[in-house]
Amino acid sequence: MSGGFWKKTGSALSKTRSYFSSGFDSLFARKKQIDDEMLEALEGLLLGADLGVSVTQRLIADLKESVNRKEVKDLAALKENLRKSLSEILSKVSTEEVVFSAPIVTLFVGVNGVGKTTSIGKIASALKADGKKVLLAAADTFRAGAANQLSIWGERVGVDVIRHHGDADPSAVAYDAVSAGLARKVDHILIDTAGRLQTKHNLMEELKKMTRVISKQIPDAPHRKILVLDATTGQNALSQAEHFQKAIGLTGIVLTKLDGTGKGGIVVPIVETLAVPVLYVGIGEGLQDLIPFNPEAFISGLFSETTDP
Ligand SMILES: Nc1nc2c(ncn2[C@@H]2O[C@H](COP(=O)(O)OP(=O)(O)O)[C@@H](O)[C@H]2O)c(=O)[nH]1
Ligand SMILES: [Mg+2]
Incomplete structure (x- = not known):
């Protein structure tokens, strides 16, 4: 698995990798020794990869200490030190799956355009291929056309979609989907939600209401609350994440559009700040373009010269 991560992501993540x-x-070509000037340039490199100010400053401070203690004397040791620090950050958060009884209810949240509906289609497809019975719920009732978009994915993948027509209440759609999922004995109910209401306050209140309504039928549901983030929005993704985390509590992240950016480093501050694992990364618009995130393989790939670690 770990060896296949970069192979699967192929050229999609090559922007992040080649950035690093x-x-x-070029940093090491210019600077043969580790000094303040070199560490400053390195700081710029890490910030440019969207590692964020707080993570970057901590990494650089740790490096400086190690240099002072003579533990880091050359560039190879410096890379190794960085690799270890990043790996510690990403491995702090457990991605171990908690086992729930079916139907497992997953709520997908995130602002408009990040890739919620697309990711649901991809995940539904993977679950179905795994022999699972899946039901989708079109609880993004704010945007005209959102339910149609989910229905198209449902047809494409071959799974049913619960939707209401006209001016529907998102919580009512979620309620009906859970009822239908229980009656039809499905394994998974994937709920699509709106990315925008009249105000951000309304959106968060609606999401809270939705979780209450769902838990009336299945007390520990929604079992998963997954935030979808667009990697190309950089640090903006982080502040979005904090709002959703505060409102409903998150269990995982899907980070989309990594194919379109060299700033895959955003994974690090997301995990660090939210203490929530990145579960999948999106690497394109196709059905197969969502893969499980592998932290170790991701970091090894950033630091290795070979094409498939
Ligand atoms: N390149 C790329 N495009 C993506 C990815 N995920 C979603 N998209 C595109 O982003 C746009 C918005 O996606 P959508 O699922 O409608 O976002 P939503 O508003 O959050 O439901 C669509 O054009 C998708 O095809 C990805 O991983 N890579
Ligand atoms: Mg959508």
Whole structure:
């Protein structure tokens, strides 16, 4: 599995990877020794990869200490030190699956356009291929056309979609989907939600209401609350995440559009700040373009020269 991560992501993550490797190469070509000036350039490189100010400053401070203690004397040791620190951050959060009894209810949240509906289609497809019975719920009733978009995915993947027509109440759609999922004995209910209401306050209140309504039928549901974030929005993704985390509590992240950015480093501050695991990364618009995130393989890939670690 770990060896296949970069192979599967292929050229999709190559922007992030080449940002790092060419960044290191040119940094090390210019600077043969580790000094303040070099560490400053390295700081710029890490910020540019969207590691964020607080993570970057901590990494650089740790490095400086290690340099002072003579533990880091050359560039190889410096890379290794960085690799270890990043790996510690990403491995702090457990991705171990808690086992729930079916139907497992997953609520997908996130602002408009991040890739919620697309990711639901991809996940439904993977679950179905795994022999699971899946039901989708079109609880994004705010945007005209959102339910149609989910229905198209439902047809494409071959799973049913619960939707209401006209001016529907998102919580009512979620309620009906859970009822239908229980009656039809499905394994998974994936609920699509709106990314925008009249105000952000309304959106968060609606999401809270939805979780209450769902838990009336299945007390520990929604079992998963997954925030979808667009990697190309950089640090903006982080502040979005904090709002959703505060309102409903999150169990995982799907980070989309990593194919379109060299700033895959955003994974690090997301995990660090939210203490929530990145479960999947989106690497394109196709049905197969969502893969489980593997932290170790991700980091090894950033630091290795080979094409498939
Ligand atoms: N390149 C790329 N595009 C994506 C990815 N995920 C979603 N998209 C595109 O982003 C746009 C918005 O996606 P959508 O699922 O409608 O977002 P939603 O508003 O959150 O439901 C669509 O054009 C998708 O095809 C991804 O991983 N990579
Ligand atoms: Mg949508």
